[in-house]
Amino acid sequence: MKSLKRLLLTLPLTLTLGFLGICDLEFYAGGWRESQHAVADDSALDSLPIGASPQRLAMAALEAGKVMDNAAGAETDVASLVKRYQGRDVFIIGEYHDSYPCHLWQKEFVEALAKERPRLVVGFEFFERADDPALQAYLEGTIDEAELLRRTGWYARSAMNFGYTRLVLETVKKLGLKAVGLNVPRALISRVAKGGFAALSSAERSLFPGVERTLPEHEFYVRSTLGEFAVRVPLWFRNVYAAQKCWDVVMADSMRRALARPEFRGFQGVIIAGSAHVAYGLGIPWRYRLLDGRARLMTLVPVTVAAKKKDVSGEENPMVRALAGRMPPTAIFSRGLGDAVFAVGAEEKPFFADAGFGGKMNAAGLYEVERVAKGGPAQKAGLRKGDLILAVDNVPLASLAGLRLILAQKNWGDTLTLDIRKNILLKDADL
Numbered sequence: 001m002k003s004l005k006r007l008l009l010t011l012p013l014t015l016t017l018g019f020l021g022i023c024d025l026e027f028y029a030g031g032w033r034e035s036q037h038a039v040a041d042d043s044a045l046d047s048l049p050i051g052a053s054p055q056r057l058a059m060a061a062l063e064a065g066k067v068m069d070n071a072a073g074a075e076t077d078v079a080s081l082v083k084r085y086q087g088r089d090v091f092i093i094g095e096y097h098d099s100y101p102c103h104l105w106q107k108e109f110v111e112a113l114a115k116e117r118p119r120l121v122v123g124f125e126f127f128e129r130a131d132d133p134a135l136q137a138y139l140e141g142t143i144d145e146a147e148l149l150r151r152t153g154w155y156a157r158s159a160m161n162f163g164y165t166r167l168v169l170e171t172v173k174k175l176g177l178k179a180v181g182l183n184v185p186r187a188l189i190s191r192v193a194k195g196g197f198a199a200l201s202s203a204e205r206s207l208f209p210g211v212e213r214t215l216p217e218h219e220f221y222v223r224s225t226l227g228e229f230a231v232r233v234p235l236w237f238r239n240v241y242a243a244q245k246c247w248d249v250v251m252a253d254s255m256r257r258a259l260a261r262p263e264f265r266g267f268q269g270v271i272i273a274g275s276a277h278v279a280y281g282l283g284i285p286w287r288y289r290l291l292d293g294r295a296r297l298m299t300l301v302p303v304t305v306a307a308k309k310k311d312v313s314g315e316e317n318p319m320v321r322a323l324a325g326r327m328p329p330t331a332i333f334s335r336g337l338g339d340a341v342f343a344v345g346a347e348e349k350p351f352f353a354d355a356g357f358g359g360k361m362n363a364a365g366l367y368e369v370e371r372v373a374k375g376g377p378a379q380k381a382g383l384r385k386g387d388l389i390l391a392v393d394n395v396p397l398a399s400l401a402g403l404r405l406i407l408a409q410k411n412w413g414d415t416l417t418l419d420i421r422k423n424i425l426l427k428d429a430d431l
Helices: 078-085 098-114 129-140 145-152 162-174 187-194 216-226 228-232 232-258 284-291 318-326 377-381 402-410
Strands: 004-016 059-061 067-069 074-075 090-095 120-128 180-181 268-274 297-305 331-334 340-345 359-362 367-372 388-391 413-427
Touching: 059 067, 059 340, 067 078, 078 098, 090 098, 090 284, 098 162, 098 268, 098 297, 098 318, 098 340, 098 402, 120 129, 120 162, 120 377, 129 162, 129 180, 145 162, 162 180, 180 232, 187 232, 216 228, 216 232, 228 232, 284 297, 297 331, 318 359, 340 413, 388 402
Parallel strands: 090 268, 090 297, 120 180, 120 268, 297 340
Antiparallel strands: 004 413, 059 331, 067 074, 067 340, 359 367, 367 388, 388 413
16 A cells, blocks of 8 residues: 655645635624625515505516615605605615625715714714724824725624725715714624524623524524525534624614713714624614614615626517617516615626635634635636635735734735645655
8 A cells, every 4th residue: 555645745826816816704693695606696685575564566677876765656866865865774685795886885875864864973884983083083184995904804703895884984084074883703603603692692692682582583584594404404504594693783773872971962873884783674773773763773784786798598578688788787586675776787806805714723823725716816826725825925924813914915817825834644655
């Protein structure tokens, strides 16, 4: 029998950033509906007849770049939308986290709203409550963006490119608005997703007031997003759904608390969160109303318009084929999805470059590759699962946050040089 020997190789690897990357954002409840690239071709979840809206059984269609006031059942524009609803206490705007057009629309809405109502507090899902002092310092100009990212640990806890959030946060700063973090440490939510409420102490449970209450339609919606696995593995779903409820509760409660502060008395709130937390008024909106039954809310939810029209070449009816050929691509949705719906075009690739791999720091303090996107730049360059990355662009890799920051600063077409260590098994005959 031929023996095997393990050989450690350290070598440079250069890749050019191209499409088909993956994001190593840790999955925890909610992530399934918050990537535009995961849902661009799936409109089924936008067409459910659920929620409390009188329009939940009415269907509508929108082209990319258009907005619909669902109560009126008519297309409108941002300025008109703001004029009609500016008196609401809290505006809850959904997003696909990796959609640049989505964040551009949020920016436009905040700008239009601030013209009419400049006393605004904008809350962000990707910042935590403990980040409020750093956010205030950034808005006041006493720290720069790099220091904000360092103090909040943005890239230590998430691989999501800050550039998406920058679009809205810079607008908040430019207009002299206020900003707060909506979340609690993600470790708490992750523990619930793995072990249910029993994984939390009594003090930790107090962070989620009213979380024990469940809205059946919301549970149905979340189960629908997860599909067959949620039905066939009920224990797993129970814990994941408990985490989703925690997440909704804490973001609603964070904004309620912020608006109750003396310095924010008389302010209106804007919540920026993933679309799964806003759709059909079942997540954050329902939780907010439980906490404050007098609050007047407005929900704004995105839908994605596919880049290509649906192929109807096999359709037998010639009139249908002719009409389909003349109609531009649209998103189809239930008018109960939100008080307003805005349509964004599907992007062929994420706006920000992606190297196409993910991983974590191992027990030895080295970055170990756990995922490599099939067909992506990292795989094409030879990176494989189990490889260890020792340096990036000739700089020794000391932390996960450091790697993520370097990757976030890359553009499409840039090169990335990795010093990697590979584990290779060699047979005697190969020596």
